[in-house]
Amino acid sequence: xxxxxxxxxxxxxxxxxxxxxxxxxxRIKTPIFMPVGTKATVKTMSPEELKEVGSEIILSxxxxxxxxxxxxxxxxxxxxxxxxxxxRPILTDSGGFQVYSLSDSNEITEEGVTFQSHLDGSKHFIxxxxxxxxxxxxxxxxxxxxxxxxxxxxxxxxxxKAVARTTRWLERSIEAHARDDQALFGIMQGGMHRDLRExxxxxxxxxxxxxYAIGGLxxxxxxxxxxxxxxxxxxxxxxxxxxxxxxxxxxIDLFEGIMRGVDMFDCVFPTRVARNGAVFTSGGRITxxxxxxxxxxTPLDHECDCYVCNNYSRAYIRHLxxxxxxxxxxxxxxxxxxxxxxxxxxxxxxxxxxCFLEYREQxxxxxxxxx
Amino acid sequence: xxxxxxxxxxxxxxxxxxxxxxxxxxRIKTPIFMPVGTKATVKTMSPEELKEVGSEIILSxxxxxxxxxxxxxxxxxxxxxxxxxxxRPILTDSGGFQVYSLSDSNEITEEGVTFQSHLDGSKHFIxxxxxxxxxxxxxxxxxxxxxxxxxxxxxxxxxxKAVARTTRWLERSIEAHARDDQALFGIMQGGMHRDLRExxxxxxxxxxxxxYAIGGLxxxxxxxxxxxxxxxxxxxxxxxxxxxxxxxxxxIDLFEGIMRGVDMFDCVFPTRVARNGAVFTSGGRITxxxxxxxxxxTPLDHECDCYVCNNYSRAYIRHLxxxxxxxxxxxxxxxxxxxxxxxxxxxxxxxxxxCFLEYREQxxxxxxxxx
Numbered sequence: 128x129x130x131x132x133x134x135x136x137x138x139x140x141x142x143x144x145x146x147x148x149x150x151x152x153x154r155i156k157t158p159i160f161m162p163v164g165t166k167a168t169v170k171t172m173s174p175e176e177l178k179e180v181g182s183e184i185i186l187s188x189x190x191x192x193x194x195x196x197x198x199x200x201x202x203x204x205x206x207x208x209x210x211x212x213x214x215r216p217i218l219t220d221s222g223g224f225q226v227y228s229l230s231d232s233n234e235i236t237e238e239g240v241t242f243q244s245h246l247d248g249s250k251h252f253i254x255x256x257x258x259x260x261x262x263x264x265x266x267x268x269x270x271x272x273x274x275x276x277x278x279x280x281x282x283x284x285x286x287x288k289a290v291a292r293t294t295r296w297l298e299r300s301i302e303a304h305a306r307d308d309q310a311l312f313g314i315m316q317g318g319m320h321r322d323l324r325e326x327x328x329x330x331x332x333x334x335x336x337x338x339y340a341i342g343g344l345x346x347x348x349x350x351x352x353x354x355x356x357x358x359x360x361x362x363x364x365x366x367x368x369x370x371x372x373x374x375x376x377x378x379i380d381l382f383e384g385i386m387r388g389v390d391m392f393d394c395v396f397p398t399r400v401a402r403n404g405a406v407f408t409s410g411g412r413i414t415x416x417x418x419x420x421x422x423x424x425t426p427l428d429h430e431c432d433c434y435v436c437n438n439y440s441r442a443y444i445r446h447l448x449x450x451x452x453x454x455x456x457x458x459x460x461x462x463x464x465x466x467x468x469x470x471x472x473x474x475x476x477x478x479x480x481x482c483f484l485e486y487r488e489q490x491x492x493x494x495x496x497x498x
Numbered sequence: 499x500x501x502x503x504x505x506x507x508x509x510x511x512x513x514x515x516x517x518x519x520x521x522x523x524x525r526i527k528t529p530i531f532m533p534v535g536t537k538a539t540v541k542t543m544s545p546e547e548l549k550e551v552g553s554e555i556i557l558s559x560x561x562x563x564x565x566x567x568x569x570x571x572x573x574x575x576x577x578x579x580x581x582x583x584x585x586r587p588i589l590t591d592s593g594g595f596q597v598y599s600l601s602d603s604n605e606i607t608e609e610g611v612t613f614q615s616h617l618d619g620s621k622h623f624i625x626x627x628x629x630x631x632x633x634x635x636x637x638x639x640x641x642x643x644x645x646x647x648x649x650x651x652x653x654x655x656x657x658x659k660a661v662a663r664t665t666r667w668l669e670r671s672i673e674a675h676a677r678d679d680q681a682l683f684g685i686m687q688g689g690m691h692r693d694l695r696e697x698x699x700x701x702x703x704x705x706x707x708x709x710y711a712i713g714g715l716x717x718x719x720x721x722x723x724x725x726x727x728x729x730x731x732x733x734x735x736x737x738x739x740x741x742x743x744x745x746x747x748x749x750i751d752l753f754e755g756i757m758r759g760v761d762m763f764d765c766v767f768p769t770r771v772a773r774n775g776a777v778f779t780s781g782g783r784i785t786x787x788x789x790x791x792x793x794x795x796t797p798l799d800h801e802c803d804c805y806v807c808n809n810y811s812r813a814y815i816r817h818l819x820x821x822x823x824x825x826x827x828x829x830x831x832x833x834x835x836x837x838x839x840x841x842x843x844x845x846x847x848x849x850x851x852x853c854f855l856e857y858r859e860q861x862x863x864x865x866x867x868x869x
Contacts, residue, residue, distance in 0.1 A: 446567040
């Protein structure tokens with residue numbers, strides 16, 4: 128099938144745009160935020176709850192699924208959608224980032240990467256062909272090329288080599304890709320170097336893929352540094368294809384990325400902080416497990432109309448989290464995802480109505496963050 | 499208000515009966531199984547899910563709520579129903595059983611019990627007046643008298659004294675009870691001794707309470723021993739009042755208790771084993787975390803029509819539980835509670851249709867248990 132991307136509206140004052148991407152499991156509206164379901168489950172959430180909070184697409188991690196329960200098992204189950212009872216689009220990453228960041232040791236050669244499992248120390252080898260083969264087995268709607276993500280900081284020479292290798296591995300990824308019902312996205316690398324980002328973009332866009340990602344950001348650099356790259360990087364990618372900023376972000380990151388031309392985001396941040404008892408509110412982030420909220424019988428966010436804010440108090444949620452009760456983690460996760468997807472929805476509406484910057488200003492003023 | 503209990507139908511072959519008990523938060527049908535929400539939450543479940551699986555009433559523990567977050571806080575929140583977002587009936591125990599079984603040390607006198615919190619070792623004193631006062635603050639529909647539950651095994655002389663004290667403490671509990679929108683139930687003690695059970699029943703039923711419980715069972719004795727007591731104990735209590743067997747049971751316990759005249763049950767067993775990956779099926783209990791189910795793409799129970807069995811495979815649930823994913827615990831808990839409440843529902847229907855023993859035989863044959 129063809130993976131069509133249509134830009135329906137552009138913001139006159141910024142590079143923000145509203146569009147639609149078609150996949151075998153339905154269309155997704157962009158800009159979009161993808162909740163992360165690392166091990167074939169978005170932690171604490173049921174698929175029905177993910178839909179309630181407005182998730183149109185989720186991300187799952189190839190590295191984790193390859194190790195446990197194994198991609199063959201998931202293929203035998205009928206694919207990832209069937210296995211985890213999720214009938215909307217899924218994106219899988221290539222496993223590359225985890226191989227570099229999570230495994231106990233790894234050795235990178237032109238052929239591929241040898242790494243040790245962080246679970247049991249067992250040795251594994253992954254290369255572009257295998258990364259794509261695993262993703263073909265999992266059966267996500269969007270799959271990612273196997274790239275080399277240079278660490279941060281790194282010598283420019285190293286980053287340059289990683290860019291060149293990423294291009295060669297992209298060619299092998301495309302060659303290995305065996306399913307036309309999955310869209311293969313290429314990944315731009317280049318670290319914090321504009322010339323390398325340009326080189327990478329030039330090389331990968333030659334392949335005319337259905338979408339492109341910006342990799343190698345949110346890897347330890349400052350927000351200023353990241354935004355510096357985002358000031359030019361999205362525009363190096365084709366206008367008529369979705370641009371996916373990997374592993375980002377926070378509520379603020381959404382605004383900052385979208386106004387610079389980013390269409391897709393994923394991040395564990397909203398769900399991870401939720402499990403530590405931190406929740407987003409229209410007035411800023413609060414840590415609901417703090418003693419301040421012991422007798423606070425108001426909702427997490429008085430401006431929010433989600434299931435959690437309609438039915439539970441900060442005092443109750445604090446009690447649950449202090450007592451390690453699972454319902455506490457469910458409620459904070461539910462609320463934070465609803466918050467993220469509500470922002471994304473509002474941003475889309477604001478772009479359509481030509482008032483994106485106004486909405487951003489209004490959100491920032493209330494949320495309490497410097498612009 | 500008055501707490502009416504109506505027996506609608508009796509089983510001609512056994513002592514089983516079907517009835518209805520009226521509370522301020524609605525009527526409950528008996529026989530009933532009450533899921534346990536120790537700390538103001540039935541572990542892993544939302545209130546909506548509890549309703550989906552058929553919970554008409556839940557139990558919560560006074561001892562735990564008294565220690566954390568404190569009954570004053572819950573009263574300030576508007577009571578336990580409001581605090582935990584549960585609008586159906588609730589029963590709270592008196593805290594007595596936990597004081598004897600959970601606290602680090604305790605000293606029992608005629609006045610009350612001094613005990614150390616199992617959480618932080620802090621010293622506390624509880625007596626009938628305080629146990630009822632706490633329960634008045636929590637605001638459950640059914641509250642329990644403060645009793646002395648003798649350990650098992652114990653000298654008969656000790657049990658006899660506990661029976662007498664339980665009666666004196668019942669009188670003080672009744673005296674202290676200050677809310678007429680809560681039904682106060684008395685508790686029969688007497689260990690495994692028929693004469694003491696008779697004495698206890700005789701003394702507590704004098705007070706003409708809206709319901710009575712059988713305490714001091716499932717405290718470490720064998721199933722045979724428990725059933726021996728249940729052969730006569732329920733009938734020592736008034737026919738026109740609900741009889742509640744505290745802290746019991748398993749699927750089999752439901753059948754065995756009901757045929758002996760028990761109307762109400764509560765137990766952490768179905769939810770606790772669920773969190774260890776054990777689930778009830780029509781063919782018996784299975785441990786879904788076992789390797790046998792690694793590639794088993796069938797539902798937990800092929801005869802079950804619950805949300806979990808309609809949407810997930812044993813292989814997926816095993817994967818979630820092996821990876822410590824919260825959704826795994828949610829799914830096994832949901833299924834086990836559905837299983838228990840489905841049995842209870844079927845038993846009620848079977849009693850009404852006069853085929854209780856047939857249903858029991860059919861269930862046992864399939865579940866694989868000796869009668």
